[in-house]
Amino acid sequence: MKFATPAGENPIDRLSVVGRPVPRIDGPRKVTGTARYAYERHDAVSNPAYGWIVGASIGRGRVVSIDTAAAQAAPGVLAVLSTLDFAPLAPGFRTTVHLFGGAQVQHYGQAIALVVADTFEEASAAAHLLTVEYEVAPGRYDLAAEAATAEPVADRDAPDYPVVDRIGDFEAAFAAAPVTVDQHYTTPDQTHAMMEPHATTAAWRDGKVTIWTSAQIVAWHRPDLAKWLGVTEGDVRLEAPFIGGGFGAKLIAQCDAPLAALGARAVGRPVKVTLQRPLVINNTTRRAGTHQHIRLGATRDGRLTAIGHVSLNGNLPGAFAEAAIAPTRLFYAAPNRYLTMKLAALDLAEGNDMRAPGEAPGLMALEIAMDELAEKLGMDPVALRIVNDTQVDPREPDRPFSERHFVECLRTGAERFGWDRRNPTPGAQSDGKWLIGMGMAGGFRLNLLLPSAARVRLEVDGGLTVETDMTDIGTGSYTILAQTAAEMMGVPLAAVTVRLGDSAYPVSAGSGGQFGANNATSGLYAACVKLREAVAARLGIDAADAEFRDGRVLSGDRSVALAEAVREGPLVAEDGITYGDLDEQFVQATFAAQFAEVAVDGFTGEMRVRRMLAVIDSGRVINPTTARSQVIGGMTMGVGAALMETLAVDVRHGTFITNDLGFYEVPVHGDIPHQEVVFLDYPDNKSSPMKAKGIGEIGLCGVAAAIANAVYNATGVRVRDYPITLDKHLAGLPRVA
């Protein structure tokens, strides 16, 4: 099904199952331990051997030799795979890293050996018996030091934008603006910190391999794995039915998957491999830190006349830039702008996608700058954003937004949060020893349209089986797909079985970029339309005017049980959604207004978030329960980004030294107050037949800046370097009683 014109009324609009707060249907499996993750496939693989990955302990250079003799001789060891015995695995999709093979070390932690043994402990003990000789090359590990070498660079995911994106005459407009902000902001390197580390179990049989792995997008993994293993895609079966979180860390294959398969081939036995947290942090990918320079010029009544946003970051040679300027292109309009990204070479683990790539760090800076501008204007920060709302693409004013209700997000949020009680004078509100502040920020994230397919089968018992390689990374995919099928076919939710994450199933959009829910349900919608046609044909009914409801097919005076259609055997339909150019005709995006109240200990500078509110405009909400979980998860991640998360680089060794969850702190329950989420729930008929949009990332966008602005409102000390830890404002805190 090609979706090329705005959706009219369709069966989803009944909202008898879709749009309802259905608890996740895979919940019982999760809480009873019967949802099997990649490392626990005891049901599929008996007697696996265990692989332990050894990462390079230099930042850049060459492996000269690896003495494996002692490890080979250690108890239980079945094989030691040395990187020197393999040709480099060519960089895969969306990466520049050789996951294994060859002598070159591109970054600290890069895999140089796999030890396979009968038990996990034997593998780990033997791994420490390897003697590795390196030739160390000078590496570039310090973004500030490399800033001068940075080159302007295009946006990998938006290549149509000029490298230097200019409208009007920024310099002149900024110079002439009566009110300006000209500030530098930094965001640190971050790790995804998903609960389940990367993990794979692999088993060969007759030249074909089955790989149970933790993958967000099955079809982004399989071609690379086939290439690395020297087999056809058809010889690789990939299964990822359950994933313990991803946040972008598992969009593309990491070394656990090829090494498990190579190890299994070497020892003639299934092998399972997982990455320990220090390897997750130094071996896989990160969100790259940024240095951002933002200049805003405005008239005295708050209209932006000039927006300048320059973002610098660093990555491996050939890798891409974190698109921190992405939100600035479309969030606010100004007649003059200057946006560009610069990229320096850094020999650290590759910067790559992490939840709301570009938008998240970009808004961390932009939305503080807007707060600073509001203060300079003597204007309310909510009002400033309302004044600068745009309903069209600032670069192409004849290209409107499909739906944009950001102003309503702002107004609703301000009212719900009691924003009028905020004291605009910073450092002026206290509660005992606590300094109290309120802050807000806008959130913006694109809605992305990707093809997605599914298969749906009406069984003879009246049940429906859905199959697609879509994944559920903890988000609720199982549930919303079941809701979609139930709505389309007029059956109860309990009649639907959903099977996911298997490369044998039709290729979906997968989970990433907040594109999973809308596209995968739309692909299933297409398959269901086809199944409805097949049912109607069997029943001799015109599909165009048939209604599927309560297990029956209704048409004119006729009412036939759905089961009638499958008396002689099940009906199977497979189709997918593809898209026309509605995302070119219209800007499709999601919006948030984020509000936070923060208390700062006037003695110690410790910060505690007291209240949070997000008002979200992201199209139709398919399931308010799972959607709310996505948003509060994003808000929680935003608290981490604002107040604690940072990968500290040791620039001498080229390593992220805060390399486990003890040193890299993320919020705990005690850090998270009540989080209120409001969905405006405006269907977007240009996004898909579901009229839904992304929800997985918008909840994060703007959160950190809202907290930063609240901290400033509490203390009067503006911190522009994330995370805002107490040492950064301690000296400037006002005296408390």
Added chain:
Amino acid sequence: MTPFTYERATSPEAAIRAVAGTPGAKFIAGGTNLLDLMKFQIERPTHLVDVRGLPLATIEDTPDGGLRIGALVTNTALAAHPRVKRDYGVVSRAIVAGATGQLRNKASVGGNLLQRNRCPYFYNVHTPCNKRVPGSGCSAIGGASRSLAVVGTSEACIAQNPGDMAVALMVLDAAVETMNAAGNTRSIPLAEFFRLPGETPEIEFALEPGELITAVTLPPPPAGTHHYHKVRDRASYAFAIVSVAAVLDEDGTGRVAFGSVAPRPWRVAEAEAALPEGPAAVVASAFDGAKPTHENAFKIPLAERTLALVIAEGKG
């Protein structure tokens, strides 16, 4: 993890014999720190002697009105003990500020005193660390040092003692009772139990090989209000950036120790004597000679502000 052998000890004497007589042997109780370190191959004991079956898990009043806490009393049990809550509140408060409920259920009093430091370079086996590999150098000096010690350090090591309970025990003048391989017992004042790094940062405790902690004793409770304030980057389950344990008398005198600022819980008699003059005087004295890095210099003003908070609460 490196292979090791394991036995359960049936008496303190047998446990001590087993450890003293086996090169590379260690005691294990809760294992909340040791097992982590073994997984990273930072600790590589050849033999573990599990002491959990020993009769060292009771809390008893002492004839002088103090308390004797068996080495195997869990952190949870100690924090919840009625006399501890009533008379030694600083201990309860410090313990519940640390770790998590699950860890406190496993962790023993004796083991908690022996927890190792939390320097990131100690944990990364590929970077030099004089504690892990004596003589290899200190990576923390000139590296990521925000969490590390500012005072009592040496050119060889700036790791901090990250504990909470020990800071509270320090202000109470606790002592550590031990038994050695010869079967002799002794009582080590806590202030002497923790060693400063000097040129031998790998030696952290004043214990002989095989010497077993059997109890911690507390003198009769001092007069005053008990305080423990722990400053950290998140609300829970984080090591202190700075902590303050204090017992404050109405007349402005009292006792105070600082946590996470030094290689051991940091209590300085002259500094404590300055309490009536206020937090600035205390901190100026306590941190005299401090050598912070540019990343952790904030700990000194933070210590002063935290003490000011504690004093304000005391006047509450």
